[in-house]
Amino acid sequence: MSLLLIDAGNTRIKWQHTDDQNQCRLGNLSHADSPQIAQHTGTVTRVVVSNVAGDTVANTIASAYSGSHIVTLTASTERCGVRNHYTRPQQLGSDRWAALIGAHALGARNSIIVSAGTAITIDTLTLGDFLGGMILPSLRLMQAALTHNTAQLTLDSGQLQPFPTNTADAIHTGALVAISSAVNTAAQQLMVQNNLAVDIWLHGGDAALLQPLLSYPVHLVDNLVLTGLAVIAHEVYS
Numbered sequence: 001m002s003l004l005l006i007d008a009g010n011t012r013i014k015w016q017h018t019d020d021q022n023q024c025r026l027g028n029l030s031h032a033d034s035p036q037i038a039q040h041t042g043t044v045t046r047v048v049v050s051n052v053a054g055d056t057v058a059n060t061i062a063s064a065y066s067g068s069h070i071v072t073l074t075a076s077t078e079r080c081g082v083r084n085h086y087t088r089p090q091q092l093g094s095d096r097w098a099a100l101i102g103a104h105a106l107g108a109r110n111s112i113i114v115s116a117g118t119a120i121t122i123d124t125l126t127l128g129d130f131l132g133g134m135i136l137p138s139l140r141l142m143q144a145a146l147t148h149n150t151a152q153l154t155l156d157s158g159q160l161q162p163f164p165t166n167t168a169d170a171i172h173t174g175a176l177v178a179i180s181s182a183v184n185t186a187a188q189q190l191m192v193q194n195n196l197a198v199d200i201w202l203h204g205g206d207a208a209l210l211q212p213l214l215s216y217p218v219h220l221v222d223n224l225v226l227t228g229l230a231v232i233a234h235e236v237y238s
Helices: 034-041 055-064 094-106 139-149 167-194 207-213 224-237
Strands: 003-008 012-018 024-030 046-051 069-072 082-084 110-116 119-126 129-137 199-203 218-220
Touching: 003 034, 003 055, 003 224, 012 034, 012 224, 024 034, 034 055, 046 055, 046 094, 046 224, 055 069, 069 224, 082 094, 094 110, 094 119, 094 199, 094 224, 110 167, 110 207, 119 167, 129 139, 129 167, 139 167, 167 207, 199 207, 199 224, 207 218
Parallel strands: 003 046, 046 069, 082 129, 110 199, 199 218
Antiparallel strands: 003 012, 012 024, 110 119, 119 129
């Protein structure tokens, strides 16, 4: 039977469709185009969804696949070998939960799991235990906040520089250094706590921009949320 995995994020919807012949296709579309999702994926039997995009997208997915068996992910105390130590486990975003499960399945053992998307999330995973994490504004949100609230600054394209000599580079470099410093700090804290080597699992649209500034070994992973959803689907349907 065919399987569709959907990662409905803050700005875009990513999907992975595996047909009856085990052929896999990937795609993505904007929230505005979400009513056409079934035209891209075709008919499916089973759907596993992580949705942080809100009720409108949820209703669109439910309508598009009304004849399918749909599993909508919510975080729980434990799943697929990962234990959730959030004070209220269901408060954890389903995308973060799926990414943690995906990273664990890929071999993360004493690791910082970083999503560099519309928001930055920095989560600590050690031997299957999710200890907690941080949420920061993304690179673009930091830049936009500065330019929106400061009359003489404009949102121009900047470059990472060791000593920025123009405003665009100064804003771009400052935001990247702020984010990477938070990631490096989380990694250092984990290494001190466990006295074990630490690595970083990095995904999301700005991942490649952050990677050069990180001080620990990095695994750059495409579609980590979809990877986690695949692990969950295997648990549900096997």
